[in-house]
Amino acid sequence: MAAMSIGIAGAGLLGRLLAWQLSQAGHRVTVYDPSEGPLARGAAAWTAAGMLSPVAELECATTELAQLGLRSLTLWPRIVAKLPMPVDLRVDGSMLLAHGSDLGAARRLLDLLRAKAPEGHQPEPLSPERLRELEPAIHGPSHAWWLREEGCIHPVQALQALTEAASGQGVRWHWGAAVRELQPGRIEGQAYDWVFDVRGLGARPALPVRGVRGEIFWLHAPGVVLHRPVRLLHPRWRVYLVPRPDDVIVVGASEIESEDRSPVSVRSTLALLSAAHSVVPELAEARLVHTEVNLRPALPDNLPCVEMLPGLTRINGLFRHGWLLAPALVEQAVAAMMPALHPEVDPA
Secondary structure, eight states, X not given: OOOOEEEEEOOXXXXXXXHHHHHHTTOEEEEEESSSSTTOOOSGGGSSOOEEOTTGGGGGSXXXXXXXXXXXXXXXXXXXXXXXXXXXXXXXXXXXXXXXXXXXXXXXXHHHHHHHXXXXXXXXXXXXXXXXXXXXXXXXXXXXXXXXXXXXEOHHHHHHHHHHHHHHTTXXXXXXXXXXXXXXXXXXXXXXXXXXXXXXXXXXXXXXXXXXXXXXXXXXXXXXXXXXXXXXXXXXXEEEEEEETTTEEEEEOOOBXXXXXXXXXXXXXXXXXXXXXXXXXXXXXXXXXXXXXXXXXXXXXXXXXXXXETTEEEEEOOTTOHHHHHHHHHHHHHHXXXXXXXXXXXXX
């Protein structure tokens, strides 16, 4: 198929995945983004723990999204294997944890997950002995459940590697370029064979997207070994701890209906870090080296939207599921674009 010209508005995770995949297929790709450069942390994807948790996220998702997440879990290893820089990707399962006093609330959530989980992907109870064998650093929670096919990815490494790979394939980046004029086949007056709008909050007012504040903490914890992401089922918080290279553990979970981008609050700091300490007591001597705040793009129903018109595809509203859903949504969007551009081609 002849090379096409593709315009992409937005250089977050979706934009970089699209740029990499489409340029790899030989198309001419141009990306526009308001950030000052490829390392500017404007997109919500930077401020994420990178959890790949299709079942654990069913509390605020649907069975269909879980199936998309499971598809992404098969795609991420293939993507990472082709990138020119190392990306820490772990698909060794994840855990749900609960203190004894919170068991009632945890069981209600588990019932919900079991009702919505795709067949064969149910949470499995772990005995205390098996929990200690898998994660010796965990002390305190007396109940645990195993989610066998989940994992995590390092967002910063992945975004940098995707940019490097796409640049090596000829992608043109327009940094500091906020897109205000976008229509099918056209960005800022420039004509393209196809346009992708993946701007997140920047897509307003074309989409009724809102920002939901999220906060994360980076802890430097030498000697504290965590092999996989774990999530504490607290009555008020879903606190997660995610291992990263170089003795770093990321703690997060705050989900605040606000578009305030000010620094992390004392309330969030005390609540999240106290909960993390109740899971891994050794974190008492960890050092808080970085905090970050960003806004997740969400639509009114908190579900993602993929909208296709002739010459234009919009993807938005990934909310807290960006790293989980992006590869599968990009795969679907690119596959749908091709027959729309070339209806005379038999897809078989």
